[in-house]
Amino acid sequence: MQNKSENGVSRSVVNRLPRYYRALRELYRRDKLRVSSGELAKMMGSTASQIRHDLNCFGGFGQQGYGYNVVYLYKKIGEILGVQDDFGAVIIGAGSLCRAIASGSIFTRRGVKLLAIFDCDSEKCGKSISGIKVLPFESFNSFCTENTVDIAILAVSAEAAKDVSEKAALAGVRGIWNFTNTELNINDEKIAVQDVNLGDMLMTLCYEIKERKNEN
Amino acid sequence: MQNKSENGVSRSVVNRLPRYYRALRELYRRDKLRVSSGELAKMMGSTASQIRHDLNCFGGFGQQGYGYNVVYLYKKIGEILGVQDDFGAVIIGAGSLCRAIASGSIFTRRGVKLLAIFDCDSEKCGKSISGIKVLPFESFNSFCTENTVDIAILAVSAEAAKDVSEKAALAGVRGIWNFTNTELNINDEKIAVQDVNLGDMLMTLCYEIKERKNEN
Numbered sequence: 001m002q003n004k005s006e007n008g009v010s011r012s013v014v015n016r017l018p019r020y021y022r023a024l025r026e027l028y029r030r031d032k033l034r035v036s037s038g039e040l041a042k043m044m045g046s047t048a049s050q051i052r053h054d055l056n057c058f059g060g061f062g063q064q065g066y067g068y069n070v071v072y073l074y075k076k077i078g079e080i081l082g083v084q085d086d087f088g089a090v091i092i093g094a095g096s097l098c099r100a101i102a103s104g105s106i107f108t109r110r111g112v113k114l115l116a117i118f119d120c121d122s123e124k125c126g127k128s129i130s131g132i133k134v135l136p137f138e139s140f141n142s143f144c145t146e147n148t149v150d151i152a153i154l155a156v157s158a159e160a161a162k163d164v165s166e167k168a169a170l171a172g173v174r175g176i177w178n179f180t181n182t183e184l185n186i187n188d189e190k191i192a193v194q195d196v197n198l199g200d201m202l203m204t205l206c207y208e209i210k211e212r213k214n215e216n
Numbered sequence: 217m218q219n220k221s222e223n224g225v226s227r228s229v230v231n232r233l234p235r236y237y238r239a240l241r242e243l244y245r246r247d248k249l250r251v252s253s254g255e256l257a258k259m260m261g262s263t264a265s266q267i268r269h270d271l272n273c274f275g276g277f278g279q280q281g282y283g284y285n286v287v288y289l290y291k292k293i294g295e296i297l298g299v300q301d302d303f304g305a306v307i308i309g310a311g312s313l314c315r316a317i318a319s320g321s322i323f324t325r326r327g328v329k330l331l332a333i334f335d336c337d338s339e340k341c342g343k344s345i346s347g348i349k350v351l352p353f354e355s356f357n358s359f360c361t362e363n364t365v366d367i368a369i370l371a372v373s374a375e376a377a378k379d380v381s382e383k384a385a386l387a388g389v390r391g392i393w394n395f396t397n398t399e400l401n402i403n404d405e406k407i408a409v410q411d412v413n414l415g416d417m418l419m420t421l422c423y424e425i426k427e428r429k430n431e432n
Contacts (some may be wrong), residue, residue, distance in 0.1 A: 012228075014420060014423055014424075015416075015420055017419070017420070017423065018413070018415065018416035018417075018419040018420060019413075019416060021419065022415075022416075045399075080423065081419045081420075081422060081423045081426075082419075082422040082423055082425065082426035083419070083422070085422065085426060087422055087425065095316070095319075096312045096313075096315035096316040096319060097312075097313075097316035099312035099315075099316075100311070100312040100313035100315075100316050101414065103311075103312060104397070104414070104415075106397070106414050106415040106418055107418070109415065110415060110418055110419050110422065111422070112418060112422065150425060151421065151422075151425070174425045174428065174429070175421050175422070175424065175425040177417070177418065177421055181320070181322070189428075190428055191428075192421060192424035192425050192427075192428055194417060194420065194421040194424070196412075196414075196417060197234070197235075198317065198320070198322050198412075199234065199238075199320075199322040199325065199326060200231075200234035200235060200238075201234075201393070201410060201412060202322055202323070202326055202328060202393065203233070203234040203237065203297045203298075203299070203326050204230060204231055204233070204234060204297075204410065205367065205391050205393055205408060205410040206297060206298040206299070206301065206303055206326065206327070206328065206367075206391070207230055207233065207296065207297045207298055208230075208391065208408035208410070209298065209303065209366060209367070209390045209391040209408050210297075210298035210301060211408075212390065212405075212406055212407075212408055213390070
């Protein structure tokens, strides 16, 4: 329910930054060096004034009559987002969700290195998923001592969520990406928690379908 | 970038409704019949005034000095969200993400029935995932004619996203749950689109970790 990030920028602006980052990467790939707030708005289904407002939250990078320098803005937003910060991540739970997350290219593109996968099931341990070895969860703590694990990705059952998240917090991770459909109640302000509750998302989608139905 | 849902309720309130729904289910399971905005706030890491504000958007269901009737509020929010509306859904793309989505219990609990899974790969067709048969994607259109398919869940590659989403729109689905990490540009206001961009979420998490690091 926190609506502001730590530096006072609203959560909704922060949530839009990755989309700016993707739009700018696309422009960069098309060899476009400059972009106006109007063009950027069109790409993102937004308005020029919102673009200017959002980018102003971070000091703004535009020049009137010139627009934004694509490369500069792309790099700058990447810096703000921490793309070059080389975060280390592990996935806990080696099921189908783990396979789905590990198989894409979401990590390397964003400066995140997937270091290991953990599971309690001894049959899964020793096998590899997308080239990453599955280790026994009992070695999680010592792994965190020997490696810099910034992010723990929780892909375990709802029942295991609380226990695993507490162990991750104690092991010193700085962020938890929670796919367990469960509230974690981590009471440590130094740890960032991002919940991905697919059930909640599905309900929101149903609500929006229903709204449209009522209108037509 | 749309910040209001169709009926003028802000997107952030709508996004919180499923959490209310879950909290109320939990209270119901504990045989609790009444709850104050303060208690509900505590459960959700929110404030009593936000709870009252949110629930007022939908007409409010509380009585001063009494609090909220748990069963009534649970049912009412369920109705608002369309939980009993019996939506039919299909997943397109029978990979590990499909397995992860289909294996949980997210559908039945929310009044959504998973009707079929489609894939282009003939090796996958005919097999079952979580008891649901994988059908060839070429039969998708005729399936939609013969069945009420409200929701298409896109679990295909980014490259296939645009084509598949256009086919789903033409086939008359009313909602698209998009896991492809790609913007779809569906220009039909009657179709609700919910994007789940895991890459964007990961970047937002990295940003929040970075913010906390800068503070400490």
